[in-house]
Amino acid sequence: MYTEKVMDHFENPRNVGEIENPDGVGQVGNPTCGDIMKIYLKVKDNVIEDVKFKTFGCGAAIATSSMVTEMVKGKSLDEALKISNKMVAEALGGLPPKKMHCSNLAADALQAAIQDYMDKQEKK
Amino acid sequence: MYTEKVMDHFENPRNVGEIENPDGVGQVGNPTCGDIMKIYLKVKDNVIEDVKFKTFGCGAAIATSSMVTEMVKGKSLDEALKISNKMVAEALGGLPPKKMHCSNLAADALQAAIQDYMDKQEKK
Amino acid sequence: MRRVYFDHSATTPVRPDVADEMCAFLKENFGNPTSLHYFGRQARKEVEAAREKVAAAIGATPNEIVFTSGGTESDNMAIHGVAMINKNKGNHIITSAVEHHAVINTVKALGKEGFTVTILPVDKYGMVSVDDVAAAITDKTILITIMHANNEVGTIMPIKEIGSLARSKGITMHTDAVQSFGKIPFSVEELGVDLLTISGHKIYGPKGVGALYIRKGTRWKQSLFHGGAQERLRRAGTENVPGIVGLGKAAELAIRDLQSEAEHLKALRDRLIHEVTTKIDYVKLTGHPTMRLPNHASFTFEFIEGESMLLSLDLKGVAASSGSACTSGSLEPSHVLLAMGIPHEIAHGSIRITLGRDNTMEDIDYFLEIMPPIVNRLRAMSPLDQE
């Protein structure tokens, strides 16, 4: 049911883990519904220098988390903000219809992390 | 679905035909319902000397007609009157449940033929 | 004893190619197609390949095909599902008097649950008239279900005309194509139907599997089985994978060979019909003389009864039937023949000879040799007036 690309990201997820003292953190989902994604950002000069994730969820959830981190690493925040769930799914060669919402989660977690970074910047 | 006995009587029916100047004739059923049995009797000293049948109907109808004629040939009218549809079916080694009514027809045709003989006697 | 099978409308032998494919499958590929793992995916692949074959065979897209346990389930599912979803829109259903029991009994059951039913008559050939359909339509009509070809008398109905009429009125149209599929060419587009029933065991495929075509966008809902989410929620229950594989293969081969088979069958059939109707007295062909299935010959023999003919033929090794396999077990004469205006006593003397791909001209010759004495013997036993 999953594409080779999905399985590759599931088996060898990129950027798993946490960043100590991150510049931004985003978390979406909750354990009751069975999916949680957490994304950590390190930002320098408006560019995402480093990104890591932790995910509790299905295979698609793990693969989309991995893919989204790969897609934004080295990108400017403006570029990163343009990443939609559709783009994530496409980058993985597609997802089964039932699993499209998993890609939502990944994009949402990223947006949340960027928002968190921006909020923190404002407060400075 | 039919016993060997039924098939034997179907394949080699005994006493098929008509009797010229019969002493009694019985006919039951009608072509609309798909079954007609006609039994001809020759009676002497209250004994059935000869009996013949003609039948329009299913395999069971033909076999029960044949069997009933065989059962009554040479019997006294009193004995013949005791022949029930159950006895005919049993003599054939049984009939499928759906086909039990065919044995009714045969016994009924016999009774009708005897009745016809008796009616004629009375009128003499 | 020589054995001749002449009852292909009741069921067909499984083609060796189909049986081989199914057997390989039975032994090796056993997964549940719903399972996510390797074994499940292997099974899923085959189910989807079969779906593509069935879809291609009737000119549909794979998503429009739902696998079922057979023609009976497909008919029930089609009719009930359209009735249930449309019951607030209308309650009138049109069918014909010569449908298979799977259709007519389903429609009649709905008739007891508040639906209004029109059962259209047929002409002496068993044909429904398009004008009758048009006249029966009301603004409450939600479904027209009329078979493509009749199982008892082989008549092919004007489904194309009825289909376009239905479409022009926005009425959902179902056809039972169990007998026509694989025997005459058609596509769902050409017929203009919204739902169409097929069955595996009538096309040299396995028993216990069938399909329902449901055109994309058709107002229909699953209303028979509750359970798992199989077949995209359109049919609950673990898929009969080997059966589905067999149906796919059988459908593919049936379409591939349709043209050449039809020629072969027509040659046999035409000789059979010609010889029987000329060599035996008081015999009539039932069904339409030309608009009929290529493998189908059906007759009435006056003064004698069908079952006794069948038994006599069986004793000589010939397997035929008198109407449908279902009615063979019952005592009433065929509802199809009665609807065609054939009197009861004559309807009782019906015989159906349905040919198949393995039949030969020798089979026909054999039948023509044994049938006249059978008829003579039974007529000699018949009390009916024969002048």
Next chain:
Amino acid sequence: MRRVYFDHSATTPVRPDVADEMCAFLKENFGNPTSLHYFGRQARKEVEAAREKVAAAIGATPNEIVFTSGGTESDNMAIHGVAMINKNKGNHIITSAVEHHAVINTVKALGKEGFTVTILPVDKYGMVSVDDVAAAITDKTILITIMHANNEVGTIMPIKEIGSLARSKGITMHTDAVQSFGKIPFSVEELGVDLLTISGHKIYGPKGVGALYIRKGTRWKQSLFHGGAQERLRRAGTENVPGIVGLGKAAELAIRDLQSEAEHLKALRDRLIHEVTTKIDYVKLTGHPTMRLPNHASFTFEFIEGESMLLSLDLKGVAASSGSACTSGSLEPSHVLLAMGIPHEIAHGSIRITLGRDNTMEDIDYFLEIMPPIVNRLRAMSPLDQE
């Protein structure tokens, strides 16, 4: 790659003996059992022989067995048929929260059609309490339907006690024995049930065939399919003869081997359960520790999600599932685990290992070798607090 099949509750491979018999049948004996002629009678003989085998396997008489297209159809047919015939007598149906969807969705659908439904809770082991059943009974209760063994957690229900309770109150009792049949010994007499469901593909038989036991004298009517007069008017549609033959054979063999299989399976299962629960942290066995199917082990692994475990196992060649095959395709956690009081986030981390006759201790060893690193890897990826 080593391939280990651990999903026998989803479906089983067809036993070679069964497949051989079916294949011979597919190729040679193709008649329609309703047909009167030779070919029909040959098929009929085999159908009735299979019916005797199935009847013998559950201690019933052959007339009490109706063949269907599978467990889902049998469940639907049982429940709907009892509801329809008794609707003037009463309208209350009792079931449990852990039934298969084929039962619970059917009962819920009746709940929308004027029936009152009681869905009994279960304890933390997934067990229904007999007292709860007794307390739920009203003078309107017409049907109790509670499964014999649960497919997701393997718990065996006190059907004998519930059956005799139902009988003492004159209430019809149905049990879904799809998972227990062939795995634990029982007879319909001993269980005291009026209707009982079995399915071919769970006992090393074919998919697409099942049976419903209907005790003589039970108030039940055919209410799903309309059509021909097959199965003594209890199930319309041409019989799936090869499937039925396969089911008969599979049932016979399952009962013959039940005792020895059960010992083999229990040895594997017990080692599996012991090792998993001692070697891996934050793991719990789900279902009853002793009143469970001999081949059934099911667990929850905290902090991680089921599908990702299944995918990881699959990459190593191990086929397992997380609950039922039906729910594997869905996003909600199992209704069974939730009914047992397991919190959502833990229910999401469930895995079911169901063993079969071809599994070996090496298969268990292999699983025990690969599972801990999988759990570790996924837990390392999990954002949930793990102290």
